[in-house]
Amino acid sequence: MTWSRDGVPLYAVVMAGGTGTRFWPLSRRSRPKQLLPFAEGRSLLAATVDRLAPLVTPERTLVVTSEDVVEAVRAELPRLPAGNILAEPSGRNTAACVGWVAWRMARSKPDAVMVVLPADHVIPDGPALRSALAGAAATAAARGGLVTLALRPTRAETGFGYLELGEVVGAAAGRPVHVVKRFVEKPTRELAEEFVGAGNYAWNSGMFAWTVEAIQGAIREFLPELAGGLDELMAAADTLGEKEALRRHYPTLPKISVDFGVMEKATSVWAVGVDFAWSDVGSWAGLSEVLQSGTHGVTLGDVVTLDCAGSVLVSDGPLVAVVGVRDLVVVATRDAVLVVPKDQAQRVKELVEKLHEAGRDDLL
């Protein structure tokens, strides 16, 4: 069933532009995180599109990715019409990404509602997600503002942004709709603990719903430079062809996130409170939350263990044989092997930087 409310068509925008060095050596420039097989053997991207399908069909799902990986994305999504995959000539962060889609839709479907979500999150409970998105879309259609999904925090995570929730102004698919009082950037440990204890703070999920009109209006108001750039891009597309216009104008668009550039500044922002299981799989350590776990930890690919515990062991080719380790990440590909304790998994970025400086870009 394709959702519509009073004839308003619902579209999904899947943001699949990330490059992601945090999953090196499995992730590479040519294979970013969203293409990694972390969803029961399928890519996170394919799982995201499939998860949406009962609410938004592939025909109404748009995937925005980068030119470099557009062929790989197409191969992952055989059911998606080829024209629904939009390739950015260069990454300009999420405001440009959602703006570009909104400006395009303003021509063909100006009355549409868009749900926007990242390609690389794991949400096991598909029905809960779809119900929440349907509620958010209905709220966006009814109220005309910007709607975000607010995740109930389960730990004092310092790696996410938070939302301070205000009064409940309604309900959406059985979930409370709050006024958003403010956005908080990644907090300190103390602040994060305070937020989780307080009860009226939520994780900013990066999943949104809005009408084409509302997001266009907000971008025009808070990011006029982006709006002007998108106007030029669309005008040039009429004369040059879209590909050439993109190549010329897209790389000049302001590079800013939709959270920071638009959501934080807008006044009509609503949050639909959700509490389904969710992970942004932020590092190798985060795989523990996502993959099927045994006593040795989680494994993917050809792995043999003796007396291991709490580890993340991944092979993309060679046999990985691990004996007597605890809370260790081991990832092996044909040309590179990573070993790092789980609690230092974030340092992969540092390592990638070191390899880049050493001229080892062939491995990145």
Place this chain on the structure above:
Amino acid sequence: MTWSRDGVPLYAVVMAGGTGTRFWPLSRRSRPKQLLPFAEGRSLLAATVDRLAPLVTPERTLVVTSEDVVEAVRAELPRLPAGNILAEPSGRNTAACVGWVAWRMARSKPDAVMVVLPADHVIPDGPALRSALAGAAATAAARGGLVTLALRPTRAETGFGYLELGEVVGAAAGRPVHVVKRFVEKPTRELAEEFVGAGNYAWNSGMFAWTVEAIQGAIREFLPELAGGLDELMAAADTLGEKEALRRHYPTLPKISVDFGVMEKATSVWAVGVDFAWSDVGSWAGLSEVLQSGTHGVTLGDVVTLDCAGSVLVSDGPLVAVVGVRDLVVVATRDAVLVVPKDQAQRVKELVEKLHEAGRDDLL
């Protein structure tokens, strides 16, 4: 200078028959430990033969190895006459190995003295080894018995056999020559500590010297079945050709070590006390003693580290990138990766057994 004493020729026998699963995944059936590049980039075998050369020329050095790896051994030792590499159809332990060489030499050089040593030990001080071997050979020639090099123990090692040394009966190249009172199999921790404290115990090095006549006599006396098998082998070699005779008879020879089968039982056994640095490189952990060590530990091949300590990091192909670990062994080849704490390095054997049982012999 080729050593000789009153015209007695000196030969070296390098035992290179080991298969060695303890260095998996770098060691394989087709590349046993003695062929691994643990001697400053060269194989342990090549380093052993080169170390001997100033005392025993390649022309008088015999290398005994297994049929499976004879080509690889030949490639490692281009200066050795091809006929000096003897291939066993199957491994029958060291008594058969030294017996075979002795029976062959009894025909061509019955008056020779042999020094016998493993191919896979590391002894950085070549002059000290050569001087000790020359002394042992002179002792063997003068006394007619069996001579072993007795290493001064530097720690309470439970992985080696020990010798209890008796009275000093002479000197060899400035080193004491002891009567050997008894051989002790691998001791318990308590016993090993007692031995090291007592002062009159030494590590059994597995390096020997004897005349052809003495070792033949001892094998005839203590291993008559082996002596009979070798008699048959040599008789058949006259009619069948050596290769066919070997294939037929060698695999039936008793499988026993020269230490256990001969040395422990013989009455005229002398030990030359030595104290040069020595390692049998018994496991991945043992590489720490042998390779050039940095703060991160030892590395071989393409390895990048961030904040590592005391580790053994080896690549035979893929980049190995290791962050924040301590006392860990990581070994990567194109088709298999091993990760194990240094203090559990012995468990590689268990792992190899598990892989064999799982039908993964292609990786062994």
